[in-house]
Amino acid sequence: MIKQAVIMAGGLGSRFGNRTHAMPKGFIEIDGTAMVERSVRKLIAAGVEEIIIGTGHCSEYYDELAKKYPCIKTVRNDNYENTSSMGTLEVCAPFVRDSFFLLESDLLYDSIGLFVLDNDMRKNLILASGKTNSDDEVYLETDSSGVLCNVTKDKVSVKNLAGELVGISKITKSFLDKMVAFYERTRAENAKIDYETVFCRVAKEEPVFVRRIEYYAWTEIDDEAMLERAEKLIYPRIKENESLRDIRREVLLNPGPSTTTDSVKYAQVVADICPRELEFGNLMEEVSIGLTEVCADTKNYVTVMFGCSGTGADEAMISSCVPPEGKLLVVDNGSYGERLAKIAKIYNIDTDVFKSSTYEPIDLEALEKQMQSKKYTTFAVVYHETTTGLLNPLDKICPMAKKYGMTTLCDIVSAYGGMPIDLDKLDIDFATSTSNKHIGGMAGIGFVVCRFSELMKQKEWPMRNYYFNLYDQYQYFKKTKQTRFTPPVQTFYALRQAIIETKNETVEKRFERFSECWKIFVAGLKEIGLKMLVKEENQSRFITAVLFPENPKFSFNGLHDYARSFGFTIYPGKLGNIDTFRIANMGDIKPEEMRRFVVVLRDYMHSIGVC
Ligand SMILES: *Cc1c(COP(=O)(O)O)cnc(C)c1O
Numbered sequence: 001m002i003k004q005a006v007i008m009a010g011g012l013g014s015r016f017g018n019r020t021h022a023m024p025k026g027f028i029e030i031d032g033t034a035m036v037e038r039s040v041r042k043l044i045a046a047g048v049e050e051i052i053i054g055t056g057h058c059s060e061y062y063d064e065l066a067k068k069y070p071c072i073k074t075v076r077n078d079n080y081e082n083t084s085s086m087g088t089l090e091v092c093a094p095f096v097r098d099s100f101f102l103l104e105s106d107l108l109y110d111s112i113g114l115f116v117l118d119n120d121m122r123k124n125l126i127l128a129s130g131k132t133n134s135d136d137e138v139y140l141e142t143d144s145s146g147v148l149c150n151v152t153k154d155k156v157s158v159k160n161l162a163g164e165l166v167g168i169s170k171i172t173k174s175f176l177d178k179m180v181a182f183y184e185r186t187r188a189e190n191a192k193i194d195y196e197t198v199f200c201r202v203a204k205e206e207p208v209f210v211r212r213i214e215y216y217a218w219t220e221i222d223d224e225a226m227l228e229r230a231e232k233l234i235y236p237r238i239k240e241n242e243s244l245r246d247i248r249r250e251v252l253l254n255p256g257p258s259t260t261t262d263s264v265k266y267a268q269v270v271a272d273i274c275p276r277e278l279e280f281g282n283l284m285e286e287v288s289i290g291l292t293e294v295c296a297d298t299k300n301y302v303t304v305m306f307g308c309s310g311t312g313a314d315e316a317m318i319s320s321c322v323p324p325e326g327k328l329l330v331v332d333n334g335s336y337g338e339r340l341a342k343i344a345k346i347y348n349i350d351t352d353v354f355k356s357s358t359y360e361p362i363d364l365e366a367l368e369k370q371m372q373s374k375k376y377t378t379f380a381v382v383y384h385e386t387t388t389g390l391l392n393p394l395d396k397i398c399p400m401a402k403k404y405g406m407t408t409l410c411d412i413v414s415a416y417g418g419m420p421i422d423l424d425k426l427d428i429d430f431a432t433s434t435s436n437k438h439i440g441g442m443a444g445i446g447f448v449v450c451r452f453s454e455l456m457k458q459k460e461w462p463m464r465n466y467y468f469n470l471y472d473q474y475q476y477f478k479k480t481k482q483t484r485f486t487p488p489v490q491t492f493y494a495l496r497q498a499i500i501e502t503k504n505e506t507v508e509k510r511f512e513r514f515s516e517c518w519k520i521f522v523a524g525l526k527e528i529g530l531k532m533l534v535k536e537e538n539q540s541r542f543i544t545a546v547l548f549p550e551n552p553k554f555s556f557n558g559l560h561d562y563a564r565s566f567g568f569t570i571y572p573g574k575l576g577n578i579d580t581f582r583i584a585n586m587g588d589i590k591p592e593e594m595r596r597f598v599v600v601l602r603d604y605m606h607s608i609g610v611c
Contacts, residue, residue, distance in 0.1 A: 001047060001118070001270075001283075002046075002047070002048060002099055002100060002101055002114075002117075002118050002170065003047070003048060003049045003050065003097075003098065003100075004048065004049065004050045004051070004052065004096060004097065004098065004100040004101070005043045005048045005050075005051045005052070005100055005101040005102070005103060006051075006052045006053075006054065006089065006092045006096065006100055006101070006102050006103070007026075007036065007039065007040075007051060007052070007053045007054065007103045007104070007105050008054050008085045008088045008089055008092075008102070008103070008104055008105060008195065009024055009025075009026050009036065009053050009054060009055055009056070009062060009088070009105035010054050010055055010056030010057060010077040010080040010083075010085070010087070010088035011024075011025065011056065011057060011080070011084070011085070011088075011105070012056075012057045012080075012081070013025030013057070013106070013222075015222045015223040016028075016222070016223055016224065019224075020057075022058060023058055023061060024036075024055070024057055024058045024059075024061050024062065024105065025105060025106045025221070025222075026039075026061075026062075026105035026106055027061050028106075028221060028227065030108060030227075030230060030231055030235055031231075031235060031239075034065075035105070035106060035107065035108055035221065036053075036062075036065070036105050036106075037065060038108070039103060039105075039107060039109070040065070040069055040071075040072065042109075042111040042114065043101065043103075043114065044069070044071060044263075044500060044501065044504055045111065045261075045262075045263035045266075046101075046111065046114040046115065046118065046263075047118075047263075047267060047496070047497055047500065048071070048101065048500075049071060049500055050071055050073060051069070051071050051072050051073070052072075052073050052074075052075060052092045052095050052096070053065075053066070053072060053073070053074050053075070053092075053105075054075055054076075054077055054088035054089060054091055054092040055074050055075065055076050055077065055080075055088075056076065056077045056078075056080025056081075056088060057080055057081075059074065059076045062074045069504055070503055070504055070506065071500070071503070071504055073095065075091050075092050075095065076091070077090075077091045082191055082192070083191050083192060084191075084192045084193060084194055084195075085104070085194050085195040085196075086179070086183050086193050086194060086195045086197075086198050087183075087191065087192075089102070089176075089179070089180075089195050090180050090183055093176055093177070093179075093180050096173055096176055097173065098172075098173055099123065099170060099171065099172045099173065100170075100171060100173075100176075101114060101117065101168065101169070101170055102168070102169045102170075102171050102195070103167060103168050103169075104167035104168075104220060106220050106221045106222065107166070107167050107168065107218065107219075107220050107221075108218060108219050108220075108221065108230050108234055108235060108238065109166065109168065109216075109217070109218040109219075109238065110216065110217045110218060110237075110238045110241050110242060111242060112213075112216075112241070112242075112245075113127050113166065113168050113213065113216060113218065114168070116211060116213060117168065117169070117170040117211060118170070119271070120170070120211055122209045122211075123170075123172050123175075124169075124170065124171055124172055124175050124203075124206065124207065124208040124209065125169060125170045125171075125208070125209050125210070125211045126140060126148060126165065126166075126169045126196075126199065126208060126209070126210050126211070127166040127167075127168045127169060127211055127213070127216075128140050128162055128163025128164055128165060128166060128210045128211065128212040128213075129163055129164050129166055129212065129213055129214070129215075129216035129218060130163065130164070130212070130213075130214040130215060130216070131164070132164055132218075132219070134164075134219060134220075134226065134229070135225075135226075136220070136222060136226065137153065137155070137164045137165075138151060138152070138153055138164060138165040138196065139151070139152055139153070139154075139155050139158050139161060139163075139164060139165070140161075140162040140163055140164070140165055140210050141158045141159065141160055141161060141162060142160055142162040142209075142210055143160070144160075145207075146162075146209050146210070147203055147207040147208065147209060148162070148199060148200055148203045148207075148208040148209065148210055149200065149203065150200060151165065151196045151197055151199065151200045162210040162212060163210055163212040165196060166216065166218050167220055169199075169208075171208075172206075174206065175202060175206050175208070178202045178205055178206060179195070179198045179199070179202050182198055182201055182202055183198060217234060217237040217238045217241055218234065218238075219234040245262075245266075246262060247262050247265055249567055250567055250569060251567055251568050251569070251589060251593050251597070252569050252584075252586075252587070253563075253568055253569055253570050253571070253582075253583045253584050253589075253597065254569050254570065254571035254582070254584060255386045255414060255437075255542075255543055255571060255582060255584040255586065256310070256386075256413075256414065256434070256436055256437040256443075256584070256586060256587075257436035257437075257442070257443045257587075258436060258437055258438070258440060258584070258586035258587025258588070258589070259440075259586070259587040259588045259589055260436075260440055260441070260442065260494075260498070260587060260588055261440065261501060261588045263497055263501065264440060264441060264442070264494050264497045264498050264501065264588075265442075265494070267493045267494045267496065267497035268442065268490040268491070268493055268494045269490075270490065270493050273489065275482065275483070275486060275487050275489050276482050278481060280489070280492075281480070281481025281482055282481065283492060283493070283496060284305070284477070284481070284483070284487065284492060285477075285481060286496065287305070287492055287495055287496050287499065288302070288303045288304075288305060288447075288477075289303075290496070290499035290503070291303040291305070291433075291439075291447055291449065291495075291499065292449055293503075294416065294417055294421075294439070294499075294502065294507060295412070295416060295417075295421040295422065295423050295431065295449060296422065296423040296424060296431075296449055297424060300424060300451055300452055300453070301423060301424075301449050301450060301451055301452060302449075302450055302452050302455065302474065303447050303448070303449045303450070304316075304447060304448050304450060304455075304470055304473050304474045304477070305445055305446070305447040305473075305483070305487075306445070306446050306447065306467070306468065306473060306483075307444060307445065307446075307483075307485070307486065307487050307488045307491075308444075308445075308446040308468075309434060309443060309444075309446055310411075310413040310432065310433065310434035310437070310446050311339065311446070312446040312468065313413070313432035313433065313434060313446030313447055313448050314336075314339065314340060314343060314411055314413075314432050314446075315343050315465075315468050316432075316446070316448055316465070316468035316469075316470050316473075317380075317409050317411075317430050317432050317448050317470070318340055318343045318344050318347070318349070318380065318409065319343065319347045319349075319464050319465040319468055320458060320464070320465060320468065320469055320470035320471065321378060321407060321409050321429075321430050321454075321458070321470065322344070322349050322377065322378045323377055323378070323457075323461060324461055324462060324464075326349070326350070326377035326378050327350045327351075327352070327374065327375065327376050327377055327378070328344050328349050328350065328351045328352070328376065328377070328378045328379070328380060329351075329352050329353075329354060329370065329371065329374075329376045329378070329379050329380070329401075329406070330344060330351060330352070330353050330354065330379075330380045330381070331353075331354045331356060331362065331367070331380070331381040331382070331392070331397075332353050332354065332355050332356070333355070333356040333357060333358055333362060333382075333385055333390065333392070334358050334382065334385035334386070334387035334388055334390065334575075335385075335386075335387040336382045336385060336386060336387065336411055336413070337381065337382045337385065337411075340380050340382070340409075340411060341353045341380075344380075347464055347465070352370070352374065352376070354366075354367055354370050358385070358387060358388050358390070358575050358576075359388050359390060359533050359534045359538075359545075359575075360538075361390075361393070361538055362392060362393070362397070364393075364396060364397070364400070367397065367400070368400055371400060371401060371404045371406070372404065376404065376406050377405075377406060377407065378406055378407045378408075378409060379398075379401035379406040379407070379408050379409065380408075380409040380410070380411075381394065381397060381398075381408075381409075381410055381411070382410070382411040382413075383410055383411065383412040383413075383414075383415040383421075383431075384412070384413075384414045384415040384540045384542060384543075386413070386414040386542075386543055386584075387545075387573060387575065388533055388534050388543070388545050388573075388575065388580075389533075389534050389539045389540050389541075389542065389543035389544055389545050389582070390534050390538055390539070390540070391415070391538065391539065391540035394410060394426050394428065395425075395426055398410070398426050398427040398428055399427045401427070402427045407429050407430070407454055408427060408428050408429045408430070409429065409430045409431075410426075410428045410430070410431045410432070411431075411432050412428075412431045412432065412433055413432055413433045413434055413437060414437050414438070414540075414542060414543070414586070415438075415540065415542070416431070416433035416437065416438060416439065417433070417437065417438035417439040417440070417502055417507060417510070418437070418438035418507070418510060418511060418514055418542055418585075418586065419507065419511045419514075419540075419542075420507050420508055420511065421507075423449060423451070424451075428451075429450070429451040429454040430448055430449070430450050430451070430454065430455075431448065431449045432446065432447070432448050432449075433446075433447060433449075434446050434447070435447075435491060435494075435495045435498070436587075437586055437587070438510065438514075438542075438586055438587065439495070439498050439499065439502055440498040440501065440502065440587045440588055441491065441494045441495035441497070441498035441499075442490075442491045442494040442495070443491070444488035444491035445487075445488060445491055445492065445495055448470060450470065450474070455470065455471060455474060458470060458471040459471055459475075467485065472484065511541075513589075513590075513591065514541055514542060514585040514586075514589070515541050516591045517585040517589055517590075517591055517593075517594040518539075518541040518542075518544065518585050520591055520594045520595055520598060521544055521583055521585075521594055521597070521598060522536065522544065523598075524598030524601065524602065525544075525546060527602070527611075528601065528602050528605050528610065528611045529549075529605075529610065529611050530546050530547070530549060530605070530610075531546070531547045532544055532545065532546055532547070533545035533546070533547060533575070533578065533580050541585060542584060542585050542586060543582055543583070543584050543585070544582065544583045545573055545575075545580040545581075545582050546580055546581050546582070546583065547578070547579070547580055548579045548580065548581070549605065549610045551608055551609065551610050553608035553609065554608055554610070556572050556579075556581055558604070558608075559581065559601075559604050560572075560581075562600070562603075562604045563597070563600055563601070563604070566596070566597075566600045568596075568597050568600060570582070570583060571583075571584070583597075
C-alpha cells in the first residue's frame with residue numbers, strides 16, 4: 001500500500017510562453033480543473049495520505065493549493081532555475097518515509113495507472129504506455145531481464161523497446177536515496193539532469209522495471225498543441241474510461257449505514273492478507289490513531305476496535321466500564337438511550353434510568369437531582385438521539401456527572417465525524433461510534449474511544465464479558481498488534497480510506513455540508529407544508545424526523561418506493577404513537593442530491609394532493 005506521493009513541480013514550463021510566465025504549468029485547467037489538482041484528487045482516492053509537492057517557479061500557487069488539501073506538503077526547490085526535475089526531487093527526498101508514487105506535475109492520466117502500480121509485486125516500477133504519437137515521446141528500453149537500461153528521445157537507438165515513459169512511477173525509499181547520492185556525486189558536471197536519466201543510472205545498483213499498459217489514456221502537456229490534443233482527444237477518453245468504473249449511485253437517507261464514496265468502496269478490493277501479519281497490524285494501529293484524532297487528543301485517548309456494529313461498541317462500553325459493585329445512571333430520551341439501559345440490565349448491572357421526552361430538551365435540574373439522589377459510579381447518555389434528531393447538550397450534562405464523581409460513557413455514534421467534538425473538553429471518558437455513519441466507511445467496525453487513565457482502571461476488574469471486553473481487547477492489541485479474534489479485514493481498508501477522506505475534507509467542512517443539506521431539506525418541507533417532530537433549534541441537523549401528513553392517501557411504503565425509484569432510500573421512525581419518516585444527512589451526501597430529493601418528495605406529495 002502506497003501512502004506517499006511526490007509531485008515534481010518546480011519547472012518553468014517555458015514551452016508555453018506567456019501562459020506559464022506567472023503561473024506553474026500544473027495549474028493549466030482542463031474542463032475547469034487544474035491538472036495538478038485533478039492529480040491530487042486521484043492520489044487521495046487511491047489511498048495516498050501525504051502528497052509532497054516540490055515547487056519552484058510560482059511556488060505560491062502550490063502553497064495555496066496546500067491550504068485546500070491538508071494532505072499536501074510543499075517543499076521549495078530554491079535553485080529551480082539552475083536545476084531540473086532531479087533537483088526538485090532532491091529537496092523532497094528527506095520527507096519520504098517509504099515506497100511512494102513519483103509523478104510529474106503536468107500530467108493528465110487515467111487513475112487506473114496508480115492501481116496497476118500499487119498492485120504489482122515489483123518494488124521499483126515505471127509506468128509506460130504503447131504508442132502515443134504525441135510528438136514528444138520518451139522511450140524506455142529494458143534489458144533481457146526486463147530491467148530499465150536506457151531512457152531516450154531517440155527511437156532509432158532503442159533495440160528493445162519497453163514502452164513510452166508516462167511520468168508516473170513507484171519507487172522505494174532506498175532507491176530514492178541512491179538517486180540522491182548519485183546526484184550529489186555528479187552535480188558538478190550536470191546539475192540539470194532529469195530524474196528519468198538518474199533512474200537509468202541507479203537501475204544498475206537496484207533494478208527498476210517497466211510496467212506497460214498498451215492502450216493507456218494519458219498525456220503530458222508541454223505546449224499549446226499538446227493542450228489542444230489533450231482537451232480534444234485524451235481527456236474525453238480518460239473520462240469515459242473512468243466513468244465505466246463508476247458504481248451506481250444510491251443515496252442513503254436512512255440513519256446509517258450511510259452513502260459512501262466510490263473510492264471507499266474500491267478500497268476494499270485488495271490482495272488477501274492474514275490479519276495476523278504485521279503489515280495488517282500496522283494498518284489497524286493507524287486506523288485506531290486516525291479514529292482517535294477525529295474527536296480527541298491521542299496523548300490522553302486510545303481507540304479500541306471490535307468487529308461489530310455500533311450497538312456492539314455500546315455493549316462493549318456498558319459491559320466493560322461499570323466497576324464490579326458500581327451503579328449506573330442512564331438517560332433515556334429515545335430508542336438508543338433505552339438500548340443502553342437494556343444492555344446494562346442484561347449484564348445485571350445495577351441501573352437507574354432517567355426518562356425524558358423524546359422530542360423536548362432534557363430538564364437539566366431534574367437530571368441533577370437524580371444524580372444527587374444516589375451514589376452513582378457511572379453515567380451513560382446518547383449524544384445525538386438518532387431516533388428523532390435531538391442533540392443532547394453534553395457540554396452541560398457531562399461536567400455535571402463529573403461533579404458527582406461519575407465516569408462518563410457516551411454513545412456518540414451518530415455525531416462522531418459529523419461535527420467537531422473534543423472529548424476532553426466535553427468531559428467524556430468513553431465514547432462509542434461505528435465505521436459506517438458520518439466517517440463514511442463500510443459497516444463492520446464498532447469502536448470505543450477511551451480516556452487512557454480510565455481504561456487502565458479496568459485492568460484489575462473481573463471480566464463481565466468476553467468478546468467485548470474493552471481492556472482485554474486493548475491489552476492484546478498493544479502487545480501483539482493483532483486482535484484477539486478475526487477482524488473484518490476489508491472493512492479496515494475501507495475505513496482507512498474513509499479517514500483519509502474525512503481528514504482532507506475536515507470535520508468542520510463536513511458539518512457545513514450537512515448543515516447545508518439540512519437547510520435545503522427544511523426549506524423544502526416548509527414549501528411542501530410538512531411538519532417536523534423536533535423544533536429546529538434542538539435539532540442536530542443530521543436527522544430530520546418528519547410527521548406523516550394527515551392525508552388518507554399517504555403511505556410510507558408508497559413514498560419509500562417512489563423515492564427509491566429515483567435512487568433515494570428513506571426510513572420510517574415510530575415514536576410511541578407518533579408516525580414519522582426520517583431523513584438523514586450522513587456520509588457522502590451532497591447538497592445537489594438533497595435538492596433533487598426535495599423535488600422527488602414534492603412530486604410525491606403533489607400526486608396524493610398534499611400540496
Ligand atoms: C446507529 C446508532 C447506533 C448503532 O446502531 P447499529 O445498527 O448497531 O450500528 C447506536 N447509537 C446511535 C445513537 C445510533 O445512531
